Amino acid sequence: MKLDHECVRDVLLAVETCAYGEELRIDTLNIKLPQYSGEELNYTCLKLIEGGLLDAKSTRFYGEPMPEIRINCLTYQGHEFLDIIRENQNWAKPKDVVKKAGISSLKALVEIAQDVAQAANTSALQSL
Numbered sequence: 233m234k235l236d237h238e239c240v241r242d243v244l245l246a247v248e249t250c251a252y253g254e255e256l257r258i259d260t261l262n263i264k265l266p267q268y269s270g271e272e273l274n275y276t277c278l279k280l281i282e283g284g285l286l287d288a289k290s291t292r293f294y295g296e297p298m299p300e301i302r303i304n305c306l307t308y309q310g311h312e313f314l315d316i317i318r319e320n321q322n323w324a325k326p327k328d329v330v331k332k333a334g335i336s337s338l339k340a341l342v343e344i345a346q347d348v349a350q351a352a353n354t355s356a357l358q359s360l
Contacts, residue, residue, distance in 0.1 A: 235336055237327055239268050239276045244314045247286065247306055256303040274298045283338040285310035313342050316349045 246264045250256050258273050265273065278301070280286040287310075288303040306314065317323040326345035330336070335344075 233271070233275045235279055235338060236268075236272060236276065237330065237336075237341060239265075239272055240280065240338065240341070241314075241317055241323060242268070243273065243276050243280060244285065244306060244310060245318070247303055247310075248314060250303075250305070252305070258301055261303070271298065274301060277301045277303065279338055280310070283342070285313060285338075285342075309342075313345060316345045322349070322352075 242265050243261065246261060247256060249264075258270055258277065261273050261277075262268070262270050268276075277286060277288060278290060278299070281288050281290060281301075284307055286303055287305050287307050288301055290299045290301050292299040317326065322345075325348045326341060329344050329348070330341050333340075335341075
C-alpha cells in the first residue's frame with residue numbers, strides 16, 4: 233500500500249485535537265476523517281508509529297487482517313513535525329519537493345520539511 237502524505241498530515245492534525253489521556257482508535261479516527269478508508273488510516277498510523285511520530289499500541293489478533301491500533305498522543309517528534317507542516321503554505325513546499333523527487337518515505341518527508349523550515353528560519357533571521 234502506498235503512503236498517502238495528505239493522510240499523514242490529516243491524522244496528525246486529528247490526533248492533536250484529542251484530549252490528554254483520551255485513547256483514539258481507527259473507527260473513531262475514521263469518523264473524524266471520513267475521506268479515508270479504515271485500511272488507509274490503519275496503514276498510515278502503523279507507519280507513523282514506526283516513524284516515531286505517534287505514541288500508540290498496535291495489537292494483531294489471530295484471524296484479523298489488520299491490527300487494532302490504540303493511539304495515545306503525538307510523540308515529541310510528531311509535535312515538531314506537525315508544527316512545521318501545520319500551515320498550508322508550509323505544507324505545500326516539502327510535499328512538492330517529495331513529489332518532484334519521486335520520494336514517498338515518511339523519513340524523507342520529515343527531513344525535507346525540517347530542511348524547508350530551517351531555510352525559512354535562516355531567511356527570516358537574515359532579513360532582520
